[in-house]
Amino acid sequence: MRKPIPYGSQWIDDEDVKAVAKVLKGELITQGPVAVQFEEKICELTGAKYCLSMANGTAALHLAVMALELEKGMEGITSTNTFVASSNAFVYSGLKPVLADIDPRTFNVFPEDLKKRITKKTRVIIPVHFAGQPCETAKIRKLAGKQVHIIEDAAHAIGSKYEDGSLVGACKHSDMTIFSFHPVKTITSGEGGAITTNSKVLYERLKSMRICGVVRDVPNKPGPWYYEVQRLGFNYRLTDIHCALGMSQLGKLKAFIKRRREIVARYNKELAGLPVLTLPYERPGVFSAFHLYVTLIDFKKLGKSRKEVIETLVAEKIGTQVHYIPVHEQPYYRKEFGYKHGDLPNSEKYYEQALSLPLYPRMTDEEVDHVIKQVRRVLS
Ligand SMILES: Cc1ncc(COP(=O)(O)O)c(C=O)c1O
Numbered sequence: 001m002r003k004p005i006p007y008g009s010q011w012i013d014d015e016d017v018k019a020v021a022k023v024l025k026g027e028l029i030t031q032g033p034v035a036v037q038f039e040e041k042i043c044e045l046t047g048a049k050y051c052l053s054m055a056n057g058t059a060a061l062h063l064a065v066m067a068l069e070l071e072k073g074m075e076g077i078t079s080t081n082t083f084v085a086s087s088n089a090f091v092y093s094g095l096k097p098v099l100a101d102i103d104p105r106t107f108n109v110f111p112e113d114l115k116k117r118i119t120k121k122t123r124v125i126i127p128v129h130f131a132g133q134p135c136e137t138a139k140i141r142k143l144a145g146k147q148v149h150i151i152e153d154a155a156h157a158i159g160s161k162y163e164d165g166s167l168v169g170a171c172k173h174s175d176m177t178i179f180s181f182h183p184v185k186t187i188t189s190g191e192g193g194a195i196t197t198n199s200k201v202l203y204e205r206l207k208s209m210r211i212c213g214v215v216r217d218v219p220n221k222p223g224p225w226y227y228e229v230q231r232l233g234f235n236y237r238l239t240d241i242h243c244a245l246g247m248s249q250l251g252k253l254k255a256f257i258k259r260r261r262e263i264v265a266r267y268n269k270e271l272a273g274l275p276v277l278t279l280p281y282e283r284p285g286v287f288s289a290f291h292l293y294v295t296l297i298d299f300k301k302l303g304k305s306r307k308e309v310i311e312t313l314v315a316e317k318i319g320t321q322v323h324y325i326p327v328h329e330q331p332y333y334r335k336e337f338g339y340k341h342g343d344l345p346n347s348e349k350y351y352e353q354a355l356s357l358p359l360y361p362r363m364t365d366e367e368v369d370h371v372i373k374q375v376r377r378v379l380s
Contacts, residue, residue, distance in 0.1 A: 005371065007321040008184035008292070011256065011362040012245075019248035023240045030239040038243035039194070041250050045159075046169030048177070048196035050203035052210060053189075053243055057155045057180025059236040060193035061089035061126070064151045064176045066232075067205045070095060070123045077117050078126040078153070079109045080326040080347045086126050086153045087327050095123065097337060099328045101344040105281045107131065107294065111139045124149045129157035131292040131323070132186070133283060134168055141173035155180035156291035158187060159257045163285035169196045176202060181246050184360075186260070186289050187253055189246030192238050209233040259361035260290045263368055267293055267357065270372040274379050276302040278353075292323055296353040302379060306355065309378050316374045321356045 023034055039051040054060040065076065072094030078086045080099040087097040098117050103110040107130050114125065125144055127135035134157060141150055152174045154160070160168040169177045176199075179185075181192035197203055208215045213233030218226070238246075249256075268279050278296035282288050299306050310320055326347045328339035341348065358371055 002317045002370070004317045004319060005358045005363065005367050006319040006360075007356050007358050009360045009362060010183040010188045011252070011360065012188075013252075015251075016245055016248045019244040020241055023244040029241055030237060032240040034240040034247065035238060035243040038189075038238075038247045038250075041247055042169070042179075042194055042196060045250065045253070046167045046171075046177070046196055048169055048171050049198045050200070051194055051196045052203065052206050053238040053246070054178075054193040054195060054210065055236045055238055056191045057153075057178055057182065057193035058085040058088070059234070060178035060180070060195045061085055061151070061153065062092050063206055063209050063234070063236060064178055064195055065089045065093045065095070065124060065126075067202050067209060068093075068124060068149050068175070069205075073121070074123040075119060075121040076124040076126065077109075077114060077122060078327075079128045079130065080328045080344050081107055081130060081324055081350065082128040082153065082327060083155070083324060084327050084330065085155075086128050087333070089126065090124070091336075096121070097327075097333070098122070099326075099333070099339065099344060101346045102130075102350060104346050104350065106133055106135075106283055107350060108133060108135045109140075111136055111143055114140060115143050118144065118148065122148050124151060126151045126153050128153040128155075129160060129168055131280070131294050132156045132160050132288040132290045134160050134162050134286045134288070137162070137173040150174035152177040154178060155182075155185065155193075157289055158185070159253050159289040161287035171196055171198050175199060181242075181249075184291075186256055186291055187246065187249035189238065189242040189249070192242045192246055194238075205231070210236045256361045257289045260359060263359055263361075263363060264290050264293055266368055267359075267372065271295075271375060274376065276379050277375075290359065293357045293359040294323060295355055295357060296350070297355055297379065298353060304378070309355070312378045313374055316370070318371055318374055319358060322351070322354055323356050324351075326351050 042051040076090035076095045077098040090097040157168045176197045179194045181189040213229045213231045276298040
């Protein structure tokens with residue numbers, strides 16, 4: 001019997017299990033050396049100077065915005081086409097979340113639209129590299145103005161590259177980049193996340209904020225026990241158990257992305273030409289890690305609803321997902337910030353048609369063929 005094919009899933013092998021077991025059998029299962037090694041590896045991969053592992057991507061976003069020490073009542077801009085964690089990060093710090101529309105081809109925020117939304121109160125922009133596709137961060141950096149910080153949300157984009165070959169996470173055009181290592185992401189640590197930065201000041205601040213605001217390295221300490229709480233913080237540490245898994249997975253990142261891109265190429269070839277289907281677009285010059293394979297389906301033209309299509313595929317053991325319900329359409333955002341339907345038309349049109357097909361490295365060729373066959377069938 002066929003096993004269900006989810007829209008996304010981790011790949012854990014014996015090497016990963018061994019790496020985790022080694023930490024479990026050792027002395028320190030948290031605040032030990034493996035967390036530091038994991039962070040060093042992420043620096044090595046991305047080219048960033050500093051990295052801090054975090055409990056999850058949401059925690060990373062929370063601290064990244066908070067570390068900018070912005071005045072309450074100011075504004076932060078991010079994409080409406082994201083997981084709500086990206087915009088909640090502004091709210092945690094007392095900023096007004098300003099949601100931006102998307103480019104209909106890349107599904108990312110784009111400079112022309114952002115420019116319209118920047119005001120005197122804008123202090124931070126979070127470009128989200130949706131589905132792994134890097135945003136035009138260099139252009140965004142240029143148009144944003146000096147008072148505006150940039151935090152890249154690269155929850156989908158570890159291993160993705162810009163046009164100049166630099167890795168997302170190098171922070172060439174941003175203050176910080178955040179990652180998520182949830183199991184559906186390109187690599188996983190169970191739950192987990194990280195922040196990269198090239199700023200020593202931000203690094204030191206984030207480091208203490210990750211451990212309840214504690215700073216141990218203070219001058220003229222009365223003794224070794226002494227520490228100071230110099231700012232508000234949380235416990236957002238990632239354990240060495242998680243970091244061992246993350247580090248082991250990082251060793252497979254290239255292979256994971258290669259397999260993802262193989263599947264994408266196969267989908268692109270075999271699903272081309274269906275009149276109701278628009279396939280994903282990769283901006284020329286960039287390299288997407290392809291966290292998601294997002295298609296657009298013209299359900300009206302097809303004469304079937306999205307629910308019907310999803311249910312037909314479920315009957316064939318094929319899972320799909322919708323990424324994302326626009327944040328500005330969420331009841332909390334409508335109630336608290338006055339958003340309404342019609343505010344961001346590109347993303348609303350996108351949302352009506354979006355459907356993510358299964359994509360994860362562990363998919364077999366046979367499973368990929370099954371998805372292709374069934375998608376062609378339901379969309380014909
Ligand atoms: C774009 C984006 N940002 C942030 C997050 C939050 O990451 P986490 O689930 O690790 O908290 C996610 C997770 O789905 C995401 O997709």
